[in-house]
Amino acid sequence: MSDEFAQKPPAFGIWAGFIAMCVGMFMAILDVQVVATSLPTIQGALDIPPDQMSWIQTAYLIAEIVAIPLTGFLTRLLGMRRLFVIAISIFTLASVGCAISSGFAELICWRVLQGFSGGTLIPAVFSAVFILFPVRQQGVATTLAGVLAVLAPTVGPIVGGWITETYSWHWLFLINVIPGIASAIFAWSQLPRAAMQLSEGRKLDFLSLGMMTIALAALEIALKEAPERGWNSGLVLGLLVLSIASAAGFAGKTLRADSPVVDLTNFADRNFTIGCILSFTLGIGLFGSVYLMPVFLAFVREHNALEIGTVMLVTGLAQLLTAPIAVALEQRVNARLLSAAGFAFFAVGLGLSALQTPETDYAEMVWPQVIRGLAIMFCLLPPTRLALGSLTEARVPDASGLFNLMRNLGGAIGIALIDTVIYSRSPVLGRTIVDKLSAGNVETAKFVGIPLGMFAARPPGPIDADTMAMLQPLVEKAALTQAINEAWAMIAILTIAALVCIPFARKQGTSNNAARLH
Structure with a gap:
């Protein structure tokens, strides 16, 4: 950024281009949330096995997490304006592809493309704050980007729920089309132009890129599988070792490189x-x-x-x-x-x-x-x-x-740790609740939701099978609540x-x- 530019307020066009970038980023983040809301609907429509349903999200997240650190290299290669327009265009095309998918494999391929292109949009926007604007306006620009970045996960459930109940699951993806096209047009016409630096492509270290991809993908899959399989399962431990080894190799090679990938x-x-x-x-x-x-x-x-x-x-x-x-x-x-x-x-x-x-x-x-x-x-x-x-x-x-x-x-x-707490603690807390109810603990009965009149009429001691069958749903909800609280x-x-x-x-x-x- 030149001193001359830093002292002048950016033109209206630059703000328009930046807002277009923020809208594209918002749609990419929102996409994860609205799809999560309606996974069962998509599963039923495409006849996807229940144990594979989560890959609809995992495929997107793996591609996204690999793309995010590559944004710096892609910005140098293509320029900020060109990178954003290409990324939002691919994201929009992939959204259409997801909407017209007729099977699981086809949907996963489009989700990978959608995740990779969407992953570059978030860091590109936050880079733009410090590249396009002088310091006195960076606070406003960061706030605009930040509000949309954290608002998308908040409104995602209600948007996804409303679309699913009002329209078909296809519209979870098709809602990206008009904002995506508008963002691409505004960004292309309003953002500052910069020449491509194709020489950066010749410097790309494919071995480092491969190691980074393996490290991040293995970590993401390990975190997904660990809560259910256990952190000490062979698959999870193997993936974590692979991730750590790949990350160490990537770091060692990158720190010695003249033109590192990251x-x-x-x-x-x-x-x-x-x-x-x-x-x-x-x-x-x-x-x-x-x-x-x-x-x-x-x-x-x-x-x-x-x-x-x-x-x-x-x-x-x-x-x-x-x-x-x-x-x-x-x-x-x-x-x-x-x-x-x-x-x-x-x-x-x-x-x-x-x-x-x-x-x-x-x-x-x-x-x-x-x-x-x-x-x-x-x-x-x-x-x-x-x-x-x-x-x-x-x-x-x-x-x-x-x-x-x-x-x-x-x-x-964080989500892997949360799932681990919920998976591991709920059964333990459920047994503790049953023991306290057997001992006649009134506070536990109130927490579970058992009418105190009914509870007081029962003498302390082991709970019989018929009573336990009646109380089981209440106990399970109480145990889940306590695990969530933890x-x-x-x-x-x-x-x-x-x-x-x-x-x-x-x-x-x-x-x-x-x-x-x-």
Whole structure:
């Protein structure tokens, strides 16, 4: 970015092009959520075996997580404008392909293409913030991108539920077509033009690329399989060993390369590393909360997708209300202080959800959601500036890919840990509840939802088979609720733990680049 450009407000066209990029990113993130809502519908329509249904999502996520760190290389090769238009065009085409798929294999192929093209859109948008805009406008641009990035998972369930109940499953993919075409047209016509650097393609290290792909894909599959198969199963351990070995080989080769596929030396910048730790932790809490709420509302409260989406809208509304405040404060308050406040409040919102009972519903879930919604923008904007704000323009695309990759990895690992807690703890907690009921524990009976008159009339002692059969659904829901509460508590503790690294960040603006941008 030139000094001359940094001192002038960007033209209206640049803002229009950037908004088009944000819309494309929003559709890519939304796609994951709306499809997750309607997996059973797609499974039934295409006659997919139940044990293979999850691959509809896993195929997308593996391709996405491989594409994210490649965004820096692709930006250098094609230029930001050309990369975005190609990516959103492929994403739109792949969405049509998914909609017209007639079988499982065909759908998976389109999902891989959709995931890879969608994966480049997120880091491309956050790179654009620091490439297109002067410092005084980066807060507004980051907020716009951040609101859409975190709003998509929140509104995804209600959009997916409404589409599934109102139209056919094909429209889960076809809703991407018009926004995708419009984004491509606006971005092509409004974003700054840059020449392709085809020489970058000749420098591509295919061995490093292969090792990175294997490392990320093996890790994603291991995290998917571990909760059900067990972390010590042969398949999971083998995949984790393969991932670690491939990652080590990739890191060793990349750090010695003159033109690396991904520039890992960005981690030498302390603020970037701390920003990535915060991004990783936000991924655990953000993806974890968006995952835990539907699990509770569907399996404990037995709500449908549309009702679940309605409950979860509270978080999105709180985010939108906070966005202008976040922009104003981000320009005036130290990024470290805002990050600390954001993560502290986010942890409180997560912790409050660990107090749920089987009767908890919309009214009791409002305030935890409000607190999380108010905190999210402060968990996203200041860490983004910490991570990327002091880097040179040439480093930003690679760094943005790594920064966004950390959030997605945090989400994948967080969901795997959550599933592990739910799978492993629910049976144990169920047996504990039965033992307490046998001992005549009134508080446990109240928690489970047994009428106290009926419970008091029963003498303490082992529960007979007929009574147990009647109580089993209540006990299972109570055990699942307690396991979900433990998962909420776990991600709250991890969020609090991230605060430890914030004091080690340098005060923003100490680097030469930050001074130049100001």
